[in-house]
Amino acid sequence: MASRIAALRQYIDNALLSKPGTQVWHHVYTHLHSVALACTLIALKRGEDAELAAMAGMLHDFYPCKLGYPVDDHAAKGAALAREVLDELGLTSPEETGMICAAIHNHSDKSGHYDAFTEVLIDADVMQHCLYDITIPIAEREKKRYQRLLNEFGLNRGVLCTSSS
Numbered sequence: 001m002a003s004r005i006a007a008l009r010q011y012i013d014n015a016l017l018s019k020p021g022t023q024v025w026h027h028v029y030t031h032l033h034s035v036a037l038a039c040t041l042i043a044l045k046r047g048e049d050a051e052l053a054a055m056a057g058m059l060h061d062f063y064p065c066k067l068g069y070p071v072d073d074h075a076a077k078g079a080a081l082a083r084e085v086l087d088e089l090g091l092t093s094p095e096e097t098g099m100i101c102a103a104i105h106n107h108s109d110k111s112g113h114y115d116a117f118t119e120v121l122i123d124a125d126v127m128q129h130c131l132y133d134i135t136i137p138i139a140e141r142e143k144k145r146y147q148r149l150l151n152e153f154g155l156n157r158g159v160l161c162t163s164s165s
Contacts, residue, residue, distance in 0.1 A: 004091045005054050009033075011089060012058050016065055028065050031128060032058055038124035045152070048120050049099075055092070056100045056121045059085065060107050079105035110141045123149055 016029045036057030043053035062085070063078035079101040086097045103121040106114050110126060113119075126142045127149055138146055150156055 003051075005036075005051060005058075007089060007091060008055050008058050008085075009036075011085065012062060015062075028061065031132075032061060032065070034128045034132065035060060035121075035124050038127045039120055042120045042123050042127070043117075046116060046120065048117050052092070052096055052100060053117065053120045053124070055086075056082075056103045056117075057124055059100065060104045060121055060125065075108040076105055110145055 012032060013029070016032075036054045039053035039057035040050045042048075043050040059082040060078060061074065063081045064074045066081070082104050083097055083101050086092050086100065092100065099117050102115075103118040106112065106118050107121045107125055110122060112122075114122065123145060126145045129142060130138050130146045
């Protein structure tokens with residue numbers, strides 16, 4: 001039997017790879033998979049549920065993928081869609097679904113402070129944005145969180161930080 005993560009990835013991949021406009025969807029596809037990987041890494045480091053974190057990463061921007069970017073209030077709408085997908089696939093308990101959906105609902109608020117599981121997704125999203133192309137300046141709203149991540153992972157010399165402080 002396939003793992004829950006593999007089942008969810010297959011669902012997401014099938015939805016995205018059937019879309020026209022390969023260039024745009026490749027970026028989105030890469031973002032979802034990269035955030036899922038970053039979620040796993042951060043969750044393992046912090047003692048959070050890495051499997052559920054990876055699932056949150058795979059689903060966090062799935063709503064705009066279905067409609068095309070940009071989408072207003074994509075985090076809240078994405079949480080509702082994530083609940084539908086998880087219920088349809090039967091991969092999670094109601095409590096697990098609630099954790100994933102709460103994290104997705106709050107993932108766009110980079111200056112907020114949330115429960116430890118939600119913080120994993122927010123930090124993973126920032127990590128992917130900042131590391132995808134280190135030659136691009138870091139968004140102002142992500143600088144503090146990114147610097148904390150560099151410190152947390154022992155990269156406190158700012159080697160990867162290309163923006164001015």
